[in-house]
Amino acid sequence: MSQCEKPVLQIIGIMMVFFQKNKKKCIGSLPKKPFFLHHCSLIFFPSSFFLFFLLYDHVIMMAFFLLHHWSDFFS
Incomplete structure (x- = not known):
């Protein structure tokens, strides 16, 4: 891996960690019912995923x- 690839991968890694944390917040804020978790995974995760990539x-x-x-x- 070249020196110029490392910062790029770090940036992408940080953004993916940010998304993972938001995904966990979604699960934690919902009632402990399978329907709500199913609804959350189908509706909220994709929308937050697309919003995440629109912002970043x-x-x-x-x-x-x-x-x-x-x-x-730098040539």
């Missing part, structure tokens, strides 16, 4: 842009 899409795109054009900037 520019960060991911910049990270991959820098990864692919790293040599162009």
